[in-house]
Amino acid sequence: MDTTQRTSAVTVPKSQRLSYRTRKTIGRVLYHIFVILIGFVMIYPLIWMVASSFKPPNEIFNNAKSLIPNEFVTYNYPNGWKGFAGYSFSNFFKNSFVISGIATLGSLISSPFIAFGFARLRFKGKKLWFSMMLLTMMLPFQIIMIPQYIIYHNLGWVGTILPLVIPNFFGGAFFIFLIIQFIDGIPRELDEAAKIDGCSWYGIYTRIILPLIVPAIVTCGIFSFMWKWDDFLASLLYLNAPRQYTVSIALKMFSDPNSGSDWGSMFAMATLSILPIMLIFIFCQKYLVEGISTEGLKG
Protein backbone atom coordinates (compact mmCIF):
# COMPACT_ATOMS: atom_id res chain seq x y z
CA MET A 1 0.00 0.00 0.00
CA ASP A 2 2.88 2.27 0.92
CA THR A 3 4.56 1.77 -2.44
CA THR A 4 1.47 2.57 -4.50
CA GLN A 5 1.06 5.82 -2.64
CA ARG A 6 4.66 6.79 -3.17
CA THR A 7 4.59 6.11 -6.91
CA SER A 8 1.37 8.05 -7.34
CA ALA A 9 2.89 10.97 -5.45
CA VAL A 10 5.71 11.03 -7.94
CA THR A 11 3.75 10.64 -11.17
CA VAL A 12 0.46 12.47 -10.52
CA PRO A 13 0.54 16.22 -11.32
CA LYS A 14 0.47 18.63 -8.39
CA SER A 15 -3.06 19.92 -8.95
CA GLN A 16 -4.53 16.42 -8.89
CA ARG A 17 -2.55 15.51 -5.81
CA LEU A 18 -4.13 18.42 -3.96
CA SER A 19 -7.58 17.39 -5.01
CA TYR A 20 -6.83 13.91 -3.77
CA ARG A 21 -5.91 15.42 -0.43
CA THR A 22 -9.03 17.59 -0.25
CA ARG A 23 -11.15 14.64 -1.20
CA LYS A 24 -9.60 12.72 1.63
CA THR A 25 -10.29 15.53 4.10
CA ILE A 26 -13.89 15.84 2.95
CA GLY A 27 -14.27 12.10 3.34
CA ARG A 28 -12.91 12.28 6.84
CA VAL A 29 -15.21 15.12 7.84
CA LEU A 30 -18.22 13.30 6.40
CA TYR A 31 -17.19 10.20 8.33
CA HIS A 32 -17.11 12.09 11.62
CA ILE A 33 -20.41 13.85 10.96
CA PHE A 34 -22.02 10.55 10.11
CA VAL A 35 -20.65 8.78 13.18
CA ILE A 36 -21.57 11.64 15.50
CA LEU A 37 -25.11 11.78 14.10
CA ILE A 38 -25.74 8.10 14.72
CA GLY A 39 -24.04 8.40 18.09
CA PHE A 40 -26.38 11.21 19.01
CA VAL A 41 -29.41 9.12 18.08
CA MET A 42 -27.96 6.27 20.15
CA ILE A 43 -27.63 8.18 23.40
CA TYR A 44 -30.52 10.59 22.87
CA PRO A 45 -32.91 8.43 24.94
CA LEU A 46 -30.50 8.25 27.85
CA ILE A 47 -29.75 11.97 27.84
CA TRP A 48 -33.45 12.62 27.52
CA MET A 49 -34.13 10.55 30.61
CA VAL A 50 -31.59 12.45 32.66
CA ALA A 51 -32.88 15.79 31.32
CA SER A 52 -36.46 14.84 32.11
CA SER A 53 -35.57 14.13 35.70
CA PHE A 54 -34.84 17.87 36.01
CA LYS A 55 -38.08 18.99 34.34
CA PRO A 56 -41.31 19.86 36.16
CA PRO A 57 -43.68 16.91 35.53
CA ASN A 58 -45.97 18.76 33.10
CA GLU A 59 -43.02 19.73 30.92
CA ILE A 60 -42.21 16.08 30.28
CA PHE A 61 -45.38 16.02 28.17
CA ASN A 62 -45.63 19.56 26.84
CA ASN A 63 -42.02 19.87 25.84
CA ALA A 64 -41.48 16.20 25.22
CA LYS A 65 -38.55 16.04 22.84
CA SER A 66 -36.33 18.71 24.39
CA LEU A 67 -33.08 17.82 26.05
CA ILE A 68 -32.79 21.07 27.99
CA PRO A 69 -35.41 21.74 30.65
CA ASN A 70 -37.12 25.14 30.27
CA GLU A 71 -37.45 25.32 33.99
CA PHE A 72 -34.69 23.51 35.83
CA VAL A 73 -35.98 21.85 38.98
CA THR A 74 -34.44 19.35 41.37
CA TYR A 75 -37.47 18.48 43.50
CA ASN A 76 -38.11 15.30 41.51
CA TYR A 77 -35.22 13.70 43.34
CA PRO A 78 -36.38 14.18 46.95
CA ASN A 79 -39.96 13.45 45.81
CA GLY A 80 -38.98 10.19 44.17
CA TRP A 81 -36.63 9.21 46.95
CA LYS A 82 -39.62 8.97 49.32
CA GLY A 83 -40.50 5.76 47.51
CA PHE A 84 -43.77 3.99 48.24
CA ALA A 85 -45.50 1.72 50.74
CA GLY A 86 -43.56 3.44 53.51
CA TYR A 87 -40.15 2.47 52.15
CA SER A 88 -37.79 5.00 50.68
CA PHE A 89 -35.34 4.43 47.89
CA SER A 90 -32.47 4.30 50.38
CA ASN A 91 -33.98 0.99 51.43
CA PHE A 92 -34.23 -0.27 47.84
CA PHE A 93 -30.70 0.83 47.01
CA LYS A 94 -29.38 -0.85 50.12
CA ASN A 95 -31.12 -4.09 49.09
CA SER A 96 -29.68 -3.91 45.58
CA PHE A 97 -26.19 -3.26 46.90
CA VAL A 98 -26.40 -6.10 49.42
CA ILE A 99 -27.68 -8.63 46.86
CA SER A 100 -25.30 -7.60 44.07
CA GLY A 101 -22.42 -7.41 46.52
CA ILE A 102 -22.90 -10.84 48.10
CA ALA A 103 -23.59 -12.50 44.74
CA THR A 104 -20.49 -10.95 43.22
CA LEU A 105 -18.38 -11.99 46.19
CA GLY A 106 -19.68 -15.54 45.74
CA SER A 107 -18.80 -15.60 42.04
CA LEU A 108 -15.36 -14.21 42.69
CA ILE A 109 -14.50 -16.75 45.37
CA SER A 110 -15.67 -19.78 43.43
CA SER A 111 -15.10 -19.04 39.73
CA PRO A 112 -11.29 -18.60 39.74
CA PHE A 113 -10.92 -21.72 41.92
CA ILE A 114 -12.96 -23.83 39.49
CA ALA A 115 -11.29 -22.26 36.47
CA PHE A 116 -7.86 -23.23 37.77
CA GLY A 117 -8.94 -26.86 38.00
CA PHE A 118 -10.16 -26.84 34.40
CA ALA A 119 -7.20 -24.88 33.05
CA ARG A 120 -4.24 -26.60 34.69
CA LEU A 121 -5.06 -30.06 36.04
CA ARG A 122 -5.49 -33.27 34.12
CA PHE A 123 -8.04 -35.67 35.51
CA LYS A 124 -10.54 -38.26 34.36
CA GLY A 125 -13.87 -36.87 33.19
CA LYS A 126 -12.60 -33.34 32.77
CA LYS A 127 -13.82 -33.15 29.18
CA LEU A 128 -17.30 -34.20 30.22
CA TRP A 129 -17.56 -31.60 32.98
CA PHE A 130 -16.13 -28.96 30.74
CA SER A 131 -18.69 -29.56 28.03
CA MET A 132 -21.40 -29.55 30.70
CA MET A 133 -20.19 -26.10 31.67
CA LEU A 134 -20.39 -24.87 28.08
CA LEU A 135 -23.92 -26.24 27.87
CA THR A 136 -25.04 -24.42 31.01
CA MET A 137 -23.80 -21.21 29.42
CA MET A 138 -26.38 -21.68 26.71
CA LEU A 139 -29.17 -22.98 28.92
CA PRO A 140 -31.90 -20.36 29.30
CA PHE A 141 -32.79 -19.48 32.88
CA GLN A 142 -36.49 -20.00 32.16
CA ILE A 143 -36.04 -23.76 31.70
CA ILE A 144 -35.13 -24.28 35.34
CA MET A 145 -37.07 -21.35 36.72
CA ILE A 146 -40.14 -23.32 37.82
CA PRO A 147 -38.45 -26.32 39.50
CA GLN A 148 -35.94 -24.00 41.15
CA TYR A 149 -38.81 -22.01 42.53
CA ILE A 150 -40.41 -25.16 43.88
CA ILE A 151 -37.15 -26.28 45.49
CA TYR A 152 -36.62 -22.89 47.13
CA HIS A 153 -40.26 -22.86 48.17
CA ASN A 154 -39.78 -26.17 49.97
CA LEU A 155 -36.58 -24.96 51.58
CA GLY A 156 -38.44 -21.91 52.84
CA TRP A 157 -36.15 -19.59 50.86
CA VAL A 158 -38.86 -17.76 48.91
CA GLY A 159 -39.14 -14.26 50.32
CA THR A 160 -35.46 -14.17 51.28
CA ILE A 161 -32.43 -13.13 49.28
CA LEU A 162 -30.93 -16.63 49.47
CA PRO A 163 -32.13 -17.82 46.02
CA LEU A 164 -30.57 -14.71 44.51
CA VAL A 165 -27.13 -15.12 46.03
CA ILE A 166 -26.43 -18.74 47.05
CA PRO A 167 -26.11 -20.19 43.49
CA ASN A 168 -23.35 -17.67 42.78
CA PHE A 169 -21.12 -19.39 45.32
CA PHE A 170 -20.90 -22.37 42.97
CA GLY A 171 -19.33 -20.47 40.11
CA GLY A 172 -20.77 -18.89 37.00
CA ALA A 173 -20.05 -20.62 33.68
CA PHE A 174 -19.36 -17.32 31.90
CA PHE A 175 -16.80 -16.29 34.53
CA ILE A 176 -15.14 -19.70 34.74
CA PHE A 177 -14.75 -19.69 30.99
CA LEU A 178 -13.31 -16.19 30.89
CA ILE A 179 -10.77 -16.99 33.62
CA ILE A 180 -9.75 -20.24 31.92
CA GLN A 181 -8.89 -18.21 28.82
CA PHE A 182 -6.79 -15.94 30.95
CA ILE A 183 -4.96 -18.74 32.78
CA ASP A 184 -4.17 -20.37 29.41
CA GLY A 185 -2.10 -17.31 28.63
CA ILE A 186 0.14 -17.80 31.68
CA PRO A 187 3.26 -19.90 30.96
CA ARG A 188 3.14 -23.36 32.53
CA GLU A 189 6.82 -23.07 33.43
CA LEU A 190 5.76 -20.99 36.41
CA ASP A 191 3.70 -23.88 37.79
CA GLU A 192 6.44 -26.42 37.12
CA ALA A 193 9.05 -24.32 38.89
CA ALA A 194 6.80 -23.96 41.91
CA LYS A 195 6.08 -27.70 41.87
CA ILE A 196 9.79 -28.51 41.91
CA ASP A 197 10.09 -26.21 44.90
CA GLY A 198 7.57 -28.43 46.66
CA CYS A 199 4.48 -26.38 46.15
CA SER A 200 1.16 -28.27 46.16
CA TRP A 201 -1.59 -27.62 43.58
CA TYR A 202 -3.33 -25.48 46.17
CA GLY A 203 -0.12 -23.55 46.73
CA ILE A 204 0.31 -23.02 42.99
CA TYR A 205 -3.24 -21.70 42.83
CA THR A 206 -2.99 -19.28 45.73
CA ARG A 207 0.61 -18.16 45.32
CA ILE A 208 1.27 -18.27 41.58
CA ILE A 209 -1.94 -18.13 39.60
CA LEU A 210 -4.27 -16.08 41.79
CA PRO A 211 -2.06 -12.98 41.90
CA LEU A 212 -1.62 -13.15 38.12
CA ILE A 213 -5.30 -13.40 37.21
CA VAL A 214 -6.44 -10.34 39.14
CA PRO A 215 -7.37 -8.44 35.95
CA ALA A 216 -9.64 -11.29 34.82
CA ILE A 217 -11.19 -11.43 38.27
CA VAL A 218 -11.87 -7.69 38.16
CA THR A 219 -13.58 -8.12 34.78
CA CYS A 220 -15.75 -10.90 36.19
CA GLY A 221 -16.57 -8.84 39.25
CA ILE A 222 -17.75 -5.96 37.11
CA PHE A 223 -19.97 -8.14 34.95
CA SER A 224 -21.34 -10.03 37.91
CA PHE A 225 -22.25 -6.82 39.70
CA MET A 226 -23.84 -5.24 36.64
CA TRP A 227 -25.94 -8.28 35.80
CA LYS A 228 -27.18 -8.69 39.34
CA TRP A 229 -27.91 -5.00 39.58
CA ASP A 230 -30.06 -5.14 36.44
CA ASP A 231 -31.63 -8.48 37.24
CA PHE A 232 -35.38 -8.36 37.20
CA LEU A 233 -37.02 -11.76 36.71
CA ALA A 234 -35.35 -13.58 39.61
CA SER A 235 -35.96 -10.70 42.00
CA LEU A 236 -39.55 -10.57 40.84
CA LEU A 237 -39.95 -14.26 41.68
CA TYR A 238 -38.30 -14.35 45.07
CA LEU A 239 -38.79 -10.99 46.74
CA ASN A 240 -42.39 -10.38 47.68
CA ALA A 241 -42.40 -7.74 50.42
CA PRO A 242 -41.77 -4.05 49.57
CA ARG A 243 -39.19 -4.02 52.37
CA GLN A 244 -37.04 -6.44 50.33
CA TYR A 245 -37.45 -4.87 46.88
CA THR A 246 -34.41 -4.12 44.82
CA VAL A 247 -34.20 -0.91 42.82
CA SER A 248 -35.34 -2.73 39.65
CA ILE A 249 -38.50 -4.07 41.25
CA ALA A 250 -39.17 -0.78 43.02
CA LEU A 251 -38.93 1.11 39.71
CA LYS A 252 -41.34 -1.30 38.08
CA MET A 253 -43.85 -0.88 40.92
CA PHE A 254 -43.30 2.86 40.82
CA SER A 255 -44.13 2.97 37.13
CA ASP A 256 -47.39 1.06 37.46
CA PRO A 257 -50.36 3.28 36.67
CA ASN A 258 -51.98 2.78 40.07
CA SER A 259 -49.08 4.36 41.92
CA GLY A 260 -49.93 7.74 40.41
CA SER A 261 -47.35 7.91 37.60
CA ASP A 262 -45.33 10.90 38.69
CA TRP A 263 -43.02 10.77 35.70
CA GLY A 264 -40.61 13.38 37.04
CA SER A 265 -39.87 11.40 40.19
CA MET A 266 -39.92 8.25 38.16
CA PHE A 267 -37.15 9.45 35.84
CA ALA A 268 -35.20 10.86 38.76
CA MET A 269 -35.13 7.41 40.34
CA ALA A 270 -34.49 5.71 37.00
CA THR A 271 -31.49 7.99 36.51
CA LEU A 272 -30.17 7.13 39.97
CA SER A 273 -30.74 3.44 39.30
CA ILE A 274 -28.39 3.45 36.32
CA LEU A 275 -25.83 5.61 38.08
CA PRO A 276 -23.78 2.72 39.54
CA ILE A 277 -23.64 1.05 36.12
CA MET A 278 -22.73 4.37 34.56
CA LEU A 279 -19.84 4.84 37.00
CA ILE A 280 -18.59 1.33 36.35
CA PHE A 281 -18.80 2.04 32.65
CA ILE A 282 -16.80 5.25 32.91
CA PHE A 283 -14.09 3.96 35.19
CA CYS A 284 -13.76 0.31 34.18
CA GLN A 285 -14.36 0.46 30.44
CA LYS A 286 -11.10 -1.28 29.67
CA TYR A 287 -12.14 -4.35 31.65
CA LEU A 288 -15.59 -4.45 30.08
CA VAL A 289 -14.24 -4.32 26.56
CA GLU A 290 -11.66 -7.01 27.26
CA GLY A 291 -14.25 -9.26 28.84
CA ILE A 292 -16.54 -9.08 25.85
CA SER A 293 -13.81 -9.44 23.25
CA THR A 294 -12.18 -12.56 24.76
CA GLU A 295 -15.49 -14.21 25.43
CA GLY A 296 -16.66 -13.54 21.92
CA LEU A 297 -13.53 -14.69 20.16
CA LYS A 298 -13.09 -18.01 21.84
CA GLY A 299 -16.75 -18.93 21.88
Add this chain to the structure above:
Amino acid sequence: MKAGKTTGGPGGFGAFINREQVAGYVFILPFIIGLVCFTIIPIIISLCLSFTKYDILSAPVFTGLSNYVRMFTQDPTFWKSFRVTLFYAVVSVPLKLIMALFVAVLFYRGTRLTAFYRAVYYLPSIMGSSVAVAVLWKRLFAVDGVINSLLAFFGIDSQIGWLSRPDTAIWTLIVLSVWQFGSSMLVFLGGLKQIPVSLYEAATVDGCSRPKQFFSITLPMLTPVIFFNLIQQTINAFTAFTQSYIITNGKPLDSTLFYSVYMYRRSFEFSEMGYGAAMAWFMLFVVSVLTALIFKSSNSWVYRASE
Protein backbone atom coordinates in the same frame (compact mmCIF):
# COMPACT_ATOMS: atom_id res chain seq x y z
CA MET B 1 8.04 -22.67 50.03
CA LYS B 2 5.91 -25.42 51.49
CA ALA B 3 2.20 -25.01 50.90
CA GLY B 4 -0.18 -25.38 53.79
CA LYS B 5 -2.07 -28.47 52.77
CA THR B 6 0.79 -30.87 52.05
CA THR B 7 1.79 -31.34 55.68
CA GLY B 8 0.34 -34.85 55.90
CA GLY B 9 3.65 -36.47 54.94
CA PRO B 10 4.26 -38.93 52.11
CA GLY B 11 1.37 -41.29 51.58
CA GLY B 12 -0.81 -39.39 54.03
CA PHE B 13 -3.91 -37.31 53.41
CA GLY B 14 -1.83 -34.42 52.13
CA ALA B 15 -0.31 -36.52 49.40
CA PHE B 16 -3.68 -38.00 48.50
CA ILE B 17 -5.40 -34.66 48.18
CA ASN B 18 -2.52 -33.34 46.11
CA ARG B 19 -2.67 -36.11 43.51
CA GLU B 20 -3.61 -34.53 40.21
CA GLN B 21 -6.67 -36.76 39.78
CA VAL B 22 -7.97 -35.86 43.21
CA ALA B 23 -6.96 -32.21 43.23
CA GLY B 24 -8.69 -31.71 39.89
CA TYR B 25 -11.97 -32.79 41.42
CA VAL B 26 -11.37 -30.71 44.54
CA PHE B 27 -11.05 -27.63 42.35
CA ILE B 28 -14.12 -28.25 40.25
CA LEU B 29 -16.18 -29.61 43.14
CA PRO B 30 -18.11 -26.35 43.69
CA PHE B 31 -19.07 -26.40 40.03
CA ILE B 32 -20.25 -30.02 40.18
CA ILE B 33 -22.33 -29.37 43.29
CA GLY B 34 -23.84 -26.27 41.72
CA LEU B 35 -24.51 -28.07 38.46
CA VAL B 36 -26.28 -30.97 40.17
CA CYS B 37 -28.29 -28.90 42.65
CA PHE B 38 -29.21 -25.88 40.59
CA THR B 39 -29.36 -27.29 37.07
CA ILE B 40 -29.56 -31.07 36.68
CA ILE B 41 -32.02 -31.82 39.49
CA PRO B 42 -34.28 -28.90 38.48
CA ILE B 43 -34.24 -30.07 34.85
CA ILE B 44 -35.31 -33.56 35.87
CA ILE B 45 -38.00 -32.21 38.20
CA SER B 46 -39.17 -29.97 35.39
CA LEU B 47 -39.56 -32.93 33.05
CA CYS B 48 -41.56 -34.89 35.64
CA LEU B 49 -43.72 -31.89 36.46
CA SER B 50 -44.61 -31.37 32.84
CA PHE B 51 -46.68 -34.56 33.05
CA THR B 52 -48.62 -33.38 36.08
CA LYS B 53 -51.09 -30.84 37.30
CA TYR B 54 -49.45 -28.93 40.12
CA ASP B 55 -50.34 -25.71 41.90
CA ILE B 56 -47.53 -25.84 44.50
CA LEU B 57 -50.04 -25.94 47.40
CA SER B 58 -51.38 -29.47 46.85
CA ALA B 59 -49.45 -32.53 45.69
CA PRO B 60 -48.86 -32.92 41.94
CA VAL B 61 -51.34 -35.14 40.11
CA PHE B 62 -50.09 -37.24 37.19
CA THR B 63 -52.00 -36.33 34.07
CA GLY B 64 -49.88 -37.92 31.35
CA LEU B 65 -49.48 -35.91 28.21
CA SER B 66 -52.48 -33.68 28.85
CA ASN B 67 -50.38 -30.52 29.35
CA TYR B 68 -48.75 -31.01 25.99
CA VAL B 69 -52.02 -31.87 24.29
CA ARG B 70 -53.66 -28.78 25.73
CA MET B 71 -50.67 -26.65 24.77
CA PHE B 72 -50.59 -27.76 21.15
CA THR B 73 -54.29 -28.12 20.46
CA GLN B 74 -56.38 -26.06 22.87
CA ASP B 75 -54.36 -23.01 23.74
CA PRO B 76 -54.30 -20.37 20.98
CA THR B 77 -52.46 -17.96 23.31
CA PHE B 78 -49.58 -20.43 23.49
CA TRP B 79 -49.19 -20.40 19.71
CA LYS B 80 -49.68 -16.67 19.60
CA SER B 81 -46.85 -16.11 22.09
CA PHE B 82 -44.69 -18.57 20.18
CA ARG B 83 -45.24 -16.77 16.88
CA VAL B 84 -44.65 -13.36 18.46
CA THR B 85 -41.35 -14.50 19.97
CA LEU B 86 -40.24 -16.20 16.77
CA PHE B 87 -41.02 -13.07 14.76
CA TYR B 88 -39.16 -10.95 17.30
CA ALA B 89 -36.11 -13.21 17.14
CA VAL B 90 -36.07 -13.57 13.36
CA VAL B 91 -36.36 -9.83 12.78
CA SER B 92 -34.32 -8.36 15.61
CA VAL B 93 -31.30 -10.69 15.60
CA PRO B 94 -30.23 -10.16 11.95
CA LEU B 95 -30.93 -6.40 12.15
CA LYS B 96 -28.87 -6.15 15.30
CA LEU B 97 -25.96 -8.13 13.85
CA ILE B 98 -25.93 -6.19 10.58
CA MET B 99 -25.92 -2.94 12.52
CA ALA B 100 -23.15 -4.21 14.80
CA LEU B 101 -21.03 -5.35 11.86
CA PHE B 102 -21.57 -2.12 9.94
CA VAL B 103 -20.49 0.03 12.89
CA ALA B 104 -17.59 -2.26 13.77
CA VAL B 105 -16.21 -1.80 10.23
CA LEU B 106 -16.68 1.97 10.58
CA PHE B 107 -14.58 1.94 13.74
CA TYR B 108 -11.96 -0.47 12.50
CA ARG B 109 -9.53 2.10 11.16
CA GLY B 110 -9.14 3.84 14.48
CA THR B 111 -8.77 7.55 14.79
CA ARG B 112 -8.13 9.17 18.13
CA LEU B 113 -11.85 9.74 18.52
CA THR B 114 -12.80 6.12 17.86
CA ALA B 115 -12.40 5.02 21.48
CA PHE B 116 -14.84 7.72 22.49
CA TYR B 117 -17.33 6.84 19.74
CA ARG B 118 -17.08 3.21 20.62
CA ALA B 119 -17.95 3.99 24.24
CA VAL B 120 -20.99 6.03 23.20
CA TYR B 121 -22.28 3.27 20.92
CA TYR B 122 -21.70 0.64 23.55
CA LEU B 123 -23.50 2.49 26.31
CA PRO B 124 -27.07 1.42 25.41
CA SER B 125 -25.99 -2.22 25.56
CA ILE B 126 -25.10 -2.16 29.20
CA MET B 127 -28.16 -0.12 30.17
CA GLY B 128 -30.58 -1.84 27.82
CA SER B 129 -31.82 -4.66 29.98
CA SER B 130 -32.49 -2.46 32.98
CA VAL B 131 -35.94 -1.58 34.21
CA ALA B 132 -35.00 2.10 33.93
CA VAL B 133 -34.69 1.80 30.16
CA ALA B 134 -37.87 -0.25 29.89
CA VAL B 135 -39.79 2.44 31.72
CA LEU B 136 -38.11 5.08 29.55
CA TRP B 137 -39.21 3.22 26.41
CA LYS B 138 -42.83 3.40 27.56
CA ARG B 139 -42.56 7.18 27.64
CA LEU B 140 -40.68 7.48 24.33
CA PHE B 141 -43.35 5.71 22.35
CA ALA B 142 -46.44 7.05 24.13
CA VAL B 143 -49.00 9.03 22.12
CA ASP B 144 -47.79 12.26 23.72
CA GLY B 145 -44.26 10.89 23.92
CA VAL B 146 -40.91 11.81 22.54
CA ILE B 147 -41.04 10.00 19.20
CA ASN B 148 -44.28 11.68 18.12
CA SER B 149 -42.98 15.00 19.36
CA LEU B 150 -39.83 14.55 17.29
CA LEU B 151 -41.86 13.57 14.24
CA ALA B 152 -43.94 16.72 14.69
CA PHE B 153 -40.71 18.70 14.78
CA PHE B 154 -39.86 17.31 11.34
CA GLY B 155 -43.32 18.21 10.12
CA ILE B 156 -44.90 14.79 10.40
CA ASP B 157 -48.10 14.97 12.36
CA SER B 158 -48.23 11.58 14.01
CA GLN B 159 -50.85 10.70 16.56
CA ILE B 160 -49.81 7.08 16.60
CA GLY B 161 -49.99 5.30 19.91
CA TRP B 162 -47.01 3.11 19.07
CA LEU B 163 -47.56 0.90 22.09
CA SER B 164 -51.31 0.54 21.74
CA ARG B 165 -51.52 -0.65 18.13
CA PRO B 166 -51.03 -4.38 17.50
CA ASP B 167 -49.01 -3.72 14.33
CA THR B 168 -46.55 -1.24 15.82
CA ALA B 169 -46.12 -2.38 19.43
CA ILE B 170 -43.80 -5.28 18.62
CA TRP B 171 -41.58 -2.93 16.60
CA THR B 172 -40.91 -0.77 19.64
CA LEU B 173 -39.46 -3.87 21.31
CA ILE B 174 -37.47 -4.73 18.18
CA VAL B 175 -36.04 -1.20 18.10
CA LEU B 176 -35.08 -1.57 21.76
CA SER B 177 -33.25 -4.78 20.94
CA VAL B 178 -31.44 -3.42 17.88
CA TRP B 179 -30.49 -0.30 19.85
CA GLN B 180 -28.38 -2.57 22.04
CA PHE B 181 -26.05 -3.74 19.29
CA GLY B 182 -23.02 -2.48 21.23
CA SER B 183 -21.77 -5.70 22.75
CA SER B 184 -22.00 -7.55 19.41
CA MET B 185 -20.14 -4.63 17.89
CA LEU B 186 -17.31 -5.08 20.39
CA VAL B 187 -17.13 -8.77 19.61
CA PHE B 188 -16.93 -7.97 15.90
CA LEU B 189 -14.25 -5.34 16.51
CA GLY B 190 -12.22 -7.95 18.39
CA GLY B 191 -12.68 -10.28 15.41
CA LEU B 192 -11.64 -7.64 12.89
CA LYS B 193 -8.39 -7.04 14.74
CA GLN B 194 -7.55 -10.74 14.39
CA ILE B 195 -7.59 -10.61 10.60
CA PRO B 196 -3.99 -10.44 9.34
CA VAL B 197 -3.24 -7.08 7.71
CA SER B 198 -1.16 -8.92 5.10
CA LEU B 199 -4.37 -10.19 3.50
CA TYR B 200 -5.54 -6.65 2.84
CA GLU B 201 -2.11 -5.61 1.61
CA ALA B 202 -2.05 -8.47 -0.85
CA ALA B 203 -5.56 -7.61 -2.04
CA THR B 204 -4.66 -3.95 -2.52
CA VAL B 205 -1.62 -4.90 -4.55
CA ASP B 206 -3.86 -7.08 -6.71
CA GLY B 207 -6.08 -4.07 -7.30
CA CYS B 208 -8.99 -5.31 -5.25
CA SER B 209 -11.48 -2.56 -4.37
CA ARG B 210 -12.58 -1.79 -0.82
CA PRO B 211 -16.11 -3.21 -1.10
CA LYS B 212 -14.71 -6.33 -2.74
CA GLN B 213 -12.15 -6.68 0.06
CA PHE B 214 -15.01 -6.53 2.56
CA PHE B 215 -16.92 -9.36 0.91
CA SER B 216 -13.97 -11.58 0.06
CA ILE B 217 -11.73 -11.04 3.11
CA THR B 218 -13.49 -9.38 6.03
CA LEU B 219 -16.79 -11.22 5.90
CA PRO B 220 -15.41 -14.76 5.44
CA MET B 221 -12.76 -14.23 8.14
CA LEU B 222 -15.42 -12.98 10.53
CA THR B 223 -17.81 -15.88 10.11
CA PRO B 224 -16.71 -17.70 13.29
CA VAL B 225 -17.48 -14.59 15.31
CA ILE B 226 -20.77 -14.04 13.49
CA PHE B 227 -21.64 -17.65 14.20
CA PHE B 228 -21.01 -17.21 17.92
CA ASN B 229 -23.03 -14.01 18.02
CA LEU B 230 -25.87 -15.51 16.08
CA ILE B 231 -26.33 -18.35 18.55
CA GLN B 232 -26.06 -16.16 21.59
CA GLN B 233 -28.42 -13.49 20.31
CA THR B 234 -30.98 -16.01 19.11
CA ILE B 235 -31.12 -17.61 22.54
CA ASN B 236 -31.35 -14.19 24.16
CA ALA B 237 -34.16 -13.12 21.88
CA PHE B 238 -36.07 -16.31 22.48
CA THR B 239 -35.90 -15.94 26.23
CA ALA B 240 -36.46 -12.18 26.46
CA PHE B 241 -38.70 -11.27 29.35
CA THR B 242 -38.23 -7.88 31.01
CA GLN B 243 -38.95 -5.74 27.94
CA SER B 244 -42.26 -7.35 27.13
CA TYR B 245 -43.30 -7.68 30.77
CA ILE B 246 -42.68 -4.04 31.67
CA ILE B 247 -43.17 -2.05 28.49
CA THR B 248 -46.28 -3.65 27.04
CA ASN B 249 -47.12 -6.57 29.33
CA GLY B 250 -48.11 -8.47 26.21
CA LYS B 251 -50.66 -5.89 25.12
CA PRO B 252 -52.35 -5.00 22.81
CA LEU B 253 -54.22 -8.19 21.90
CA ASP B 254 -51.23 -10.31 22.95
CA SER B 255 -49.28 -8.88 20.00
CA THR B 256 -46.18 -8.48 22.17
CA LEU B 257 -46.75 -11.42 24.49
CA PHE B 258 -43.33 -13.06 24.64
CA TYR B 259 -43.10 -16.74 25.29
CA SER B 260 -41.36 -16.26 28.67
CA VAL B 261 -43.96 -13.76 29.79
CA TYR B 262 -46.77 -16.15 28.97
CA MET B 263 -44.89 -18.95 30.73
CA TYR B 264 -44.43 -16.74 33.77
CA ARG B 265 -48.13 -15.88 33.79
CA ARG B 266 -49.24 -19.50 33.54
CA SER B 267 -46.82 -20.71 36.20
CA PHE B 268 -46.89 -17.94 38.76
CA GLU B 269 -50.03 -15.91 38.21
CA PHE B 270 -52.33 -18.87 37.49
CA SER B 271 -50.24 -21.31 39.58
CA GLU B 272 -50.19 -23.89 36.80
CA MET B 273 -46.67 -25.15 37.46
CA GLY B 274 -47.14 -28.34 35.49
CA TYR B 275 -48.29 -26.46 32.42
CA GLY B 276 -45.46 -23.97 32.86
CA ALA B 277 -42.95 -26.83 33.01
CA ALA B 278 -44.33 -28.25 29.78
CA MET B 279 -43.89 -24.84 28.19
CA ALA B 280 -40.33 -24.69 29.51
CA TRP B 281 -39.56 -28.02 27.89
CA PHE B 282 -40.98 -26.88 24.61
CA MET B 283 -38.80 -23.77 24.86
CA LEU B 284 -35.75 -25.93 25.50
CA PHE B 285 -36.69 -28.00 22.49
CA VAL B 286 -37.06 -24.98 20.21
CA VAL B 287 -33.85 -23.34 21.42
CA SER B 288 -31.97 -26.61 20.92
CA VAL B 289 -33.37 -27.06 17.43
CA LEU B 290 -32.47 -23.49 16.48
CA THR B 291 -28.96 -23.89 17.86
CA ALA B 292 -28.55 -27.23 16.12
CA LEU B 293 -29.71 -25.70 12.84
CA ILE B 294 -27.21 -22.87 13.15
CA PHE B 295 -24.48 -25.38 14.03
CA LYS B 296 -25.41 -27.65 11.17
CA SER B 297 -25.48 -24.83 8.65
CA SER B 298 -22.14 -23.56 9.96
CA ASN B 299 -20.21 -26.11 7.93
CA SER B 300 -21.21 -24.36 4.77
CA TRP B 301 -20.54 -20.78 5.80
CA VAL B 302 -18.18 -20.62 8.76
CA TYR B 303 -14.51 -20.30 7.91
CA ARG B 304 -12.19 -22.60 9.85
CA ALA B 305 -8.52 -21.71 9.88
CA SER B 306 -7.33 -25.33 10.05
CA GLU B 307 -8.93 -26.38 6.77
